[in-house]
Amino acid sequence: MAKYQQLIDQIQQQISTEIWLPGEKLPSLREQVSLSSMSLMTVMHAYQVLESQGWIQSRPQSGYYVAPRAEFLNQPASHQKVQLAESVDINAFIFDVLQACRDPHIIPFGSAFPDPGLFPQRQLMRSLATVSHTLKPADALNNLPPGNEALRKTLAQRYALQGIQVSPDEIVITNGAMEALNLSMQAVTEPGDWVAIENPCFYGALQVIERLKLKAVAIATDPQYGMDLAELSRALGRWPIKACWVMTNQQNPVGCTLSKEKKQQLVTLLEQHQVMLIEDDVYSELYFGSEKPLPAKAFDRDNRVLHCSSFSKNLVAGFRVGWVAAGKHAQRIQRLQLMSTLATSAPMQLALANYLGTRSYDSHLRRLRQQLEQRKNQARSSLKRHLPATARINDSQGGYFLWIELPRQINTTELYYRALQHNISIAPGKMFSSGEQYANYFRFNTAWSWGEAQEAAVAKLGGLISDMLAGRSD
Known part of the structure; x- marks a missing residue:
């Protein structure tokens, strides 16, 4: 195992066991060089990887800090614990959403598949x-x-x-x-x-x-x-x-x-x-x-x-x-x-x-997991920057989906149609239940490469949500 990976594993373990708590400052690069007996370049590489994976955050002129804890949503208390459906009729809507993701001009946050470039x-x-x-x-x-x-x-x-x-x-x-x-x-x-x-x-x-x-x-x-x-x-x-x-x-x-x-x-x-x-x-x-x-x-x-x-x-x-x-x-x-x-x-x-x-x-799978984790952290950071503060993002240690809760007055099916006009797709909550209890939720695919177009699309999505909260038409 490479030395930088050993340091990554060590710091991840320390954060997981709460030796370092969210918001606490980590040893500086030079302090870590002294503690680990590794080179400055090795320590810098390890810290950069940990930051890209969302474990730590850098603050200008201050150093590196443990990133905030993952946020988990709760099952809404107002929802039924058991829901019956003697018939299900949702296939047509699902078909329309999935078909929209096939358009090459669409930013496919609503897609069910990972970026084929990862394969x-x-x-x-x-x-x-x-x-x-x-x-x-x-x-x-x-x-x-x-x-x-x-x-x-x-x-x-x-x-x-x-x-x-x-x-x-x-x-x-x-x-x-x-x-x-x-x-x-x-x-x-x-x-x-x-x-x-x-x-x-x-x-x-x-x-x-x-x-x-x-x-x-x-x-x-x-x-x-x-x-x-x-x-x-x-x-x-x-x-x-x-x-x-x-x-x-x-x-x-x-x-x-x-x-x-x-x-x-x-x-x-x-x-x-x-x-x-x-x-x-x-x-x-x-x-x-x-x-x-x-x-x-x-x-x-x-x-x-x-x-x-x-x-x-x-x-x-x-x-x-x-x-x-x-x-x-x-x-x-x-x-x-x-x-x-x-x-x-x-x-x-x-x-x-x-x-x-x-x-x-197995070598491919190891690379794939690392890339998906990095892209997921990039997408989550972007969503937190651009979505209204009332939006909540469920965390998960794996995969390439984020489950996002918006205020109850937001219908994500309407948001889906508004976003589609700007060549952005999402997967509205209506796709994942036979009822309407997830009408203010949506699924977000994080597996695609991240760049200016994706950042701009998330910013636009945040603006559309803000317009809906304010009662403004698109």
């Missing part, structure tokens, strides 16, 4: 070219469900590195995580069944519920601690819930990660009620810090967790390759896939298996 495109194209030259007619058949054997074996090995025993035969390769989630829900429910979801939740869950004609029990989800398990327990006792869809790590939109203890409690609770858990875990590789969070699948002892993920958010979106560790449901999911999309693209599966075999993936 190793050249290496992936090299892998695709390699397998294309050796592709045989039989490969189309060999990569039908459950999918490419080498790719499934690699995924099983990555589960094993976290102490999770998943056989390659339990894994089904899918067309992205959305197909994995769709097929998983379809495998364990029938039209008219009740399912439990988070509130707010990933809009994909609402789309699946609408498509499969299911009924939703939306459980209050705290921006810091996640789903309210006490309310979930009461709901399980009142309604014949068949499945529960939860995003356990870096939840979209709020950003929270369930604690290890809470994941275990969730799995145990659902086992007691014989309810299936559809675990949406597409952001688990995008953690900040030294330890990858476990999925709820790690605590599955009754084969009730269908763990879904993909490479779309951390490696390549265009390949559309995901998977589900489905356990005893793997065969049913394969049959459902054969009746819908038939199979995931054989060349894309082979290319990913080839790339993962180069052992470059």
